[in-house]
Amino acid sequence: MRTSSVICENIVECVPEVVKWNSWDAEHLKTIHSAYDDPQVLLTRNNDGLFIDKIKLPIVGIRIAVMVFTTQIDPNRQISFVKTPFFLGKNIIEVISLDKKLTKVKVTYQVSGNFIQSLLFPIILKAFKKWNKKIWLEDLPLKIRRQKALEYGFEDWIGLPRNVNDRFDKSLAYKTEIPVTKTKNIKESRHPFCEEVI
Numbered sequence: 001m002r003t004s005s006v007i008c009e010n011i012v013e014c015v016p017e018v019v020k021w022n023s024w025d026a027e028h029l030k031t032i033h034s035a036y037d038d039p040q041v042l043l044t045r046n047n048d049g050l051f052i053d054k055i056k057l058p059i060v061g062i063r064i065a066v067m068v069f070t071t072q073i074d075p076n077r078q079i080s081f082v083k084t085p086f087f088l089g090k091n092i093i094e095v096i097s098l099d100k101k102l103t104k105v106k107v108t109y110q111v112s113g114n115f116i117q118s119l120l121f122p123i124i125l126k127a128f129k130k131w132n133k134k135i136w137l138e139d140l141p142l143k144i145r146r147q148k149a150l151e152y153g154f155e156d157w158i159g160l161p162r163n164v165n166d167r168f169d170k171s172l173a174y175k176t177e178i179p180v181t182k183t184k185n186i187k188e189s190r191h192p193f194c195e196e197v198i
Contacts, residue, residue, distance in 0.1 A: 002118040005110040006125040008132040012140065014147035014171070016076065016095040016103045021176040022143050023078060023093060024070075026051065033138050035131065037063055040191035044179035047072035052191065058130035059123065072178055086120060087113045100172060101147065107132055150174050156181065 012019065022028075026049070029039040037054035044050075051068045070080040076096065082089035090110040098104050109128040111121055153167035154160055161167050 001112055002115065002121075003110060003112045004118070004121040004125060005108055006128055008107045008109070008129060008136075010105050010132075010136050011098065012103055012105065012143050013101055014103055014143050015101055015150075015174065016097050017174045017176045018143050018146045018150070018171070019095045019103050019105055020072075020078070020178075021146065021180060022139055024049070024072075024176065024178050024180045026180070028142060029053070032142065033135060035134065041194050042191050043195050045195075047178050049179060058127045058134065060127070087111045087117050087124060105136075147171060 026039060026041050029036040035056045035058070037056070039051060039053040042050040042052060049068075049070045051070070052066070053068070054063045054065050056063050064084055064086070067083045068080050070078060072078050076094060078093040078095075080089075080091040080093075082091065088111070090112070092108040092110075094106040094108075096104040096106065109125065109132070111124050113121075150171035151169045152160060153170055155170070
């Protein structure tokens with residue numbers, strides 16, 4: 001078995017928990033990202049998720065079926081195993097606090113396969129770099145908007161406090177709950193086999 005990898009790094013003005021929330025929020029995939037076709041959740045529990053989708057590959061432009069198992073292995077690291085028709089992938093997302101509201105996101109994309117599959121690795125890794133840039137730019141407004149909302153005192157499923165004097169920065173104390181609570185009856189997040197174990 002052969003392996004290869006590429007690392008992509010980005011910096012954003014938000015707390016690390018906002019990055020984690022964005023990474024675990026499956027509901028935004030179809031509406032925000034053009035590369036996702038029909039993301040569906042099969043399983044969510046504590047720190048794990050199993051997802052299926054058809055994604056559009058950068059460079060070649062074809063759509064392929066993928067199955068992704070994701071787990072939060074510690075507060076700052078998430079690992080996803082990605083099964084495609086062409087290779088098995090492993091993505092490691094590390095969220096690194098640089099300052100109170102400045103976060104570096106380091107993503108290591110790894111691919112594994114036999115000798116024949118490994119001939120495609122240079123193209124696949126180039127596609128991962130392009131994918132990372134595209135997804136990052138599409139997600140950036142969500143991260144920034146969520147950070148601002150938390151700074152104004154926003155709370156999930158509650159909103160902003162009515163009294164302006166009760167609105168204070170909650171971003172530094174914010175903790176992402178995994179799995180991220182979903183809006184009821186969101187079509188793209190529910191597969192008939194979906195199980196939520198909390």
